[in-house]
Amino acid sequence: MKRILLILAALALWQHWDRVEPLLGLSQPVPSQARTGEVILYATSWCGYCAKTRAFLAERAIPYRELDIEKSADGRRAYDALGGRGVPVIDVKGTVIHGYDPQSILAAY
Structure with missing residues (x-):
């Protein structure tokens, strides 16, 4: 049962990594391609x-x-x-x- 819960937690983490990464401070700010006001x-x-x-x-x-x-x-x-x-x-x-x-x-x- 623990193994199934661990697999489900890993899958959820993988699916929502784009939301988790900033919370952990791992993401680099993406440089904007837009010029000021564009x-x-x-x-x-x-x-x-x-x-x-x-x-x-x-x-x-x-x-x-x-x-x-x-x-x-x-x-x-x-x-x-x-x-x-x-x-x-x-x-x-x-x-x-x-x-x-x-x-x-x-x-x-």
């Missing part, structure tokens, strides 16, 4: 939430630079460095937002 959208052409993010930024007249992670090698490297696991990823003045989250975008902007 918003960068890491996206793909087929992503529905990327389209919603584009529309949200356009409706609020927030200037942004878009990097398609499937077409730009530099965009893909930056996306990976930011811990990208899905799209969209938005770098708002150094604050990284994973997924479509209008409230977080406005708060960071």
Whole structure:
């Protein structure tokens, strides 16, 4: 029974390592690719939430630079460095937002 609990604890730790690592002080701060005041959208052409993010930024007249992670090698490297696991990823003045989250975008902007 102890062995099963240990395996389950290890699996949970592995699945949530991105949340545990900062608590342990092991993570290095990820350098932001955005210049001061810049918003960068890491996206793909087929992503529905990327389209919603584009529309949200356009409706609020927030200037942004878009990097398609499937077409730009530099965009893909930056996306990976930011811990990208899905799209969209938005770098708002150094604050990284994973997924479509209008409230977080406005708060960071």
